[in-house]
Amino acid sequence: MDLAAAERDGPFIPGPRVEREGAASGPLAGLDFAVKDLYDVRGAVTTYGHPDWGRTHGEAVADAPVVSMLLEAGARLVGKTKTVELAYGLTGENIWHGTPRNPAAPGRFPGGSSCGSAAAVAAGLVDFAMGSDTGGSVRIPASYCGVYGIRPSWGALTLAGCCPLSPSFDTPGWFAKDAATLRRVGQVLLPAGCAELPKGPLLKVEEAWTIAEPALARALLPALEAVEKRLGAALPLRIAPEGLRTLYENFRWMQAAEAWASLGGWITRHQPVFGPGVAERFAAARDLPPELAAAGRRFRRSFQARLKGLLAGGAVLVYPTSPFPAPLLSASAAELQSVREMTMSVTAIAGLGGLPEVTVPVARVDGAPVGLSLVAAAGEDLGLLALAEALAADIAR
Amino acid sequence: MDLAAAERDGPFIPGPRVEREGAASGPLAGLDFAVKDLYDVRGAVTTYGHPDWGRTHGEAVADAPVVSMLLEAGARLVGKTKTVELAYGLTGENIWHGTPRNPAAPGRFPGGSSCGSAAAVAAGLVDFAMGSDTGGSVRIPASYCGVYGIRPSWGALTLAGCCPLSPSFDTPGWFAKDAATLRRVGQVLLPAGCAELPKGPLLKVEEAWTIAEPALARALLPALEAVEKRLGAALPLRIAPEGLRTLYENFRWMQAAEAWASLGGWITRHQPVFGPGVAERFAAARDLPPELAAAGRRFRRSFQARLKGLLAGGAVLVYPTSPFPAPLLSASAAELQSVREMTMSVTAIAGLGGLPEVTVPVARVDGAPVGLSLVAAAGEDLGLLALAEALAADIAR
Numbered sequence: 001m002d003l004a005a006a007e008r009d010g011p012f013i014p015g016p017r018v019e020r021e022g023a024a025s026g027p028l029a030g031l032d033f034a035v036k037d038l039y040d041v042r043g044a045v046t047t048y049g050h051p052d053w054g055r056t057h058g059e060a061v062a063d064a065p066v067v068s069m070l071l072e073a074g075a076r077l078v079g080k081t082k083t084v085e086l087a088y089g090l091t092g093e094n095i096w097h098g099t100p101r102n103p104a105a106p107g108r109f110p111g112g113s114s115c116g117s118a119a120a121v122a123a124g125l126v127d128f129a130m131g132s133d134t135g136g137s138v139r140i141p142a143s144y145c146g147v148y149g150i151r152p153s154w155g156a157l158t159l160a161g162c163c164p165l166s167p168s169f170d171t172p173g174w175f176a177k178d179a180a181t182l183r184r185v186g187q188v189l190l191p192a193g194c195a196e197l198p199k200g201p202l203l204k205v206e207e208a209w210t211i212a213e214p215a216l217a218r219a220l221l222p223a224l225e226a227v228e229k230r231l232g233a234a235l236p237l238r239i240a241p242e243g244l245r246t247l248y249e250n251f252r253w254m255q256a257a258e259a260w261a262s263l264g265g266w267i268t269r270h271q272p273v274f275g276p277g278v279a280e281r282f283a284a285a286r287d288l289p290p291e292l293a294a295a296g297r298r299f300r301r302s303f304q305a306r307l308k309g310l311l312a313g314g315a316v317l318v319y320p321t322s323p324f325p326a327p328l329l330s331a332s333a334a335e336l337q338s339v340r341e342m343t344m345s346v347t348a349i350a351g352l353g354g355l356p357e358v359t360v361p362v363a364r365v366d367g368a369p370v371g372l373s374l375v376a377a378a379g380e381d382l383g384l385l386a387l388a389e390a391l392a393a394d395i396a397r
Numbered sequence: 398m399d400l401a402a403a404e405r406d407g408p409f410i411p412g413p414r415v416e417r418e419g420a421a422s423g424p425l426a427g428l429d430f431a432v433k434d435l436y437d438v439r440g441a442v443t444t445y446g447h448p449d450w451g452r453t454h455g456e457a458v459a460d461a462p463v464v465s466m467l468l469e470a471g472a473r474l475v476g477k478t479k480t481v482e483l484a485y486g487l488t489g490e491n492i493w494h495g496t497p498r499n500p501a502a503p504g505r506f507p508g509g510s511s512c513g514s515a516a517a518v519a520a521g522l523v524d525f526a527m528g529s530d531t532g533g534s535v536r537i538p539a540s541y542c543g544v545y546g547i548r549p550s551w552g553a554l555t556l557a558g559c560c561p562l563s564p565s566f567d568t569p570g571w572f573a574k575d576a577a578t579l580r581r582v583g584q585v586l587l588p589a590g591c592a593e594l595p596k597g598p599l600l601k602v603e604e605a606w607t608i609a610e611p612a613l614a615r616a617l618l619p620a621l622e623a624v625e626k627r628l629g630a631a632l633p634l635r636i637a638p639e640g641l642r643t644l645y646e647n648f649r650w651m652q653a654a655e656a657w658a659s660l661g662g663w664i665t666r667h668q669p670v671f672g673p674g675v676a677e678r679f680a681a682a683r684d685l686p687p688e689l690a691a692a693g694r695r696f697r698r699s700f701q702a703r704l705k706g707l708l709a710g711g712a713v714l715v716y717p718t719s720p721f722p723a724p725l726l727s728a729s730a731a732e733l734q735s736v737r738e739m740t741m742s743v744t745a746i747a748g749l750g751g752l753p754e755v756t757v758p759v760a761r762v763d764g765a766p767v768g769l770s771l772v773a774a775a776g777e778d779l780g781l782l783a784l785a786e787a788l789a790a791d792i793a794r
Binding site for chain 1: 457459551564565661662665699702
């Protein structure tokens with residue numbers, strides 16, 4: 001594949017754009033959107049970030065239902081966006097299609113795996129874009145690119161017609177340039193539910209603030225104060241007395257076991273060449289001792305029960321979406337691995353919990369955007385989107 | 398495929414048995430189980446009920462996590478069971494592997510799509526067996542074969558390493574010969590949750606009792622009275638003022654759209670030959686007008702909100718699992734289609750709602766078993782299993 005420079009660092013997959021008009025009217029009329037190239041669009045090849053996947057799967061015969069819902073609501077599809085190969089990575093790198101540039105922080109990674117969707121929204125090329133999130137694949141690129149993003153409650157949206165990574169964590173998710181659009185999309189896609197602002201209390205997850213880069217944590221304080229004006233002074237919460245890194249480890253064991261159960265057959269048959277990091281992760285998934293996956297499942301049970309108790313009645317967790325701004329493109333593999341581990345220690349909170357998380361772009365550090373995350377009980381997605389919109393208005397004031 | 402008669406009407410897929418020892422100890426030690434041949438077991442080909450699926454997918458490289466959990470809990474895997482091709486049918490027929498005989502009602506269908514798992518339990522060949530349920534594929538064969546069955550809350554168990562049909566409805570599920578075993582398996586597989594008996598009230602879904610064959614409804618009355626002794630007199634409930642058939646239609650539109658989104662690509666590429674009914678259903682799924690799928694999604698939203706209100710606080714729905722006992726093997730295609738439509742008008746209640754449903758084998762009609770269903774709010778699976786066990790003890794007394 002010999003790509004033009006514009007394709008190599010753009011957000012869309014190379015080649016002719018996949019485009020579709022939406023319904024003439026509807027709640028999303030007038031909005032342009034793009035979808036990560038793991039959503040099927042009828043007549044187009046879904047590459048899942050790898051040419052071999054596209055070659056061995058051929059043209060999609062149907063739209064993923066989520067794509068249908070957006071088109072029926074009047075939105076216009078203007079392209080399919082790049083993803084990390086098989087969605088198994090957080091930097092946004094793709095050796096086949098090229099890594100999208102981060103429009104909000106040149107010289108830094110866009111974040112992944114939904115890299116193209118975040119970059120397309122940040123560049124103003126679309127009003128919103130669909131991604132997917134297993135271990136942070138919407139939340140991290142949203143924070144890195146300075147856009148709004150949501151990972152909904154696990155199971156709230158169907159993943160029919162989408163490629164799987166780790167089904168018990170996979171969720172669709174989306175990005176938007178403003179909180180009102182993020183919420184409008186949610187009103188179309190999410191199940192009916194309470195749309196009132198969560199009552200609180202606001203719980204400040206101490207460990208996530210502690211491991212964040214100090215300048216990043218400081219930069220988020222004004223936004224934290226804005227949330228406190230709505231929900232009351234934040235109460236400090238230690239969410240993981242066993243250590244935040246325990247969340248990362250248990251998450252990655254389960255994620256790896258499910259990733260190999262879902263994709264190991266295809267990988268074994270077709271022996272695709274993977275880029276740096278992705279190859280190692282799938283090899284580790286293949287070789288994962290089964291007792292670690294079992295330990296992960298046990299841990300998730302108890303952690304979910306703990307979160308359910310904490311969040312019942314309207315509580316909201318607040319913490320930095322990522323401990324770091326986007327890493328530099330020149331970062332070493334070791335640096336990226338360290339960033340990955342600390343980042344996933346935080347993203348694993350909502351991942352293990354199956355909880356909805358909205359990230360709000362509220363500050364910049366070292367010339368790069370950073371987001372503040374709000375997390376609620378499962379099913380409280382619409383209330384969380386309302387809170388994000390109210391917060392955006394408060395901050396703009 | 399030229400099968401010996403024993404293979405043709407037995408519950409297991411033809412060929413050498415897929416067997417695996419479980420852990421030396423654990424909560425399921427001493428129990429033998431089988432899995433529907435849509436669960437991956439490392440080293441075995443998953444056929445999904447069709448030789449072309451097996452041929453084009455090859456040997457599984459990993460166990461589905463649900464299989465791992467059972468083995469780790471000490472259960473012993475003794476075989477993979479037959480399924481309707483790609484799980485898209487309720488009779489249990491399979492032209493490739495043969496239709497398992499119904500051990501509880503010779504001359505009648507075993508029910509599907511998890512036909513082999515229900516038949517293996519009914520024949521006493523295993524202590525429990527895993528199936529899966531999208532539109533009734535555990536509940537119906539359980540009722541037809543006279544065994545206990547559960548379709549858990551949607552999303553409660555991971556489907557990693559399982560073949561998809563319609564992801565927003567698909568759930569793992571299982572069969573057991575007695576209520577205690579059904580519950581023991583649930584304690585291993587289900588997320589932590591409340592295990593207390595639901596408080597009630599008991600809601601008798603009028604439409605489901607009305608469309609049931611009168612003799613079947615009468616046969617269930619003693620069991621209904623036993624439930625009433627625990628939860629109080631049943632209150633009559635009209636669950637679908639728009640007509641129960643509306644549930645069937647909206648369910649099947651969404652099911653079809655997701656089935657084609659999930660499997661249409663494979664079917665288009667490989668052009669598999671399907672048995673009667675299955676071929677027609679996939680053709681209809683391919684040709685489904687998109688506005689029907691959209692109508693189904695809208696209907697599900699409002700129906701889910703209605704059920705959530707009804708079931709909050711511990712209510713339990715009660716109705717015949719199926720309006721009919723198992724159809725005769727000699728039934729005409731038109732008869733089977735009519736049975737299918739009326740049956741799915743009932744199974745769509747929990748299907749659309751994402752609700753847990755336990756079916757309890759409590760009576761026989763015309764020499765065939767029939768089950769009584771208990772349904773609770775999503776997440777109340779363990780309480781429902783406790784209720785089924787208490788009820789079984791009451792009835793045995």
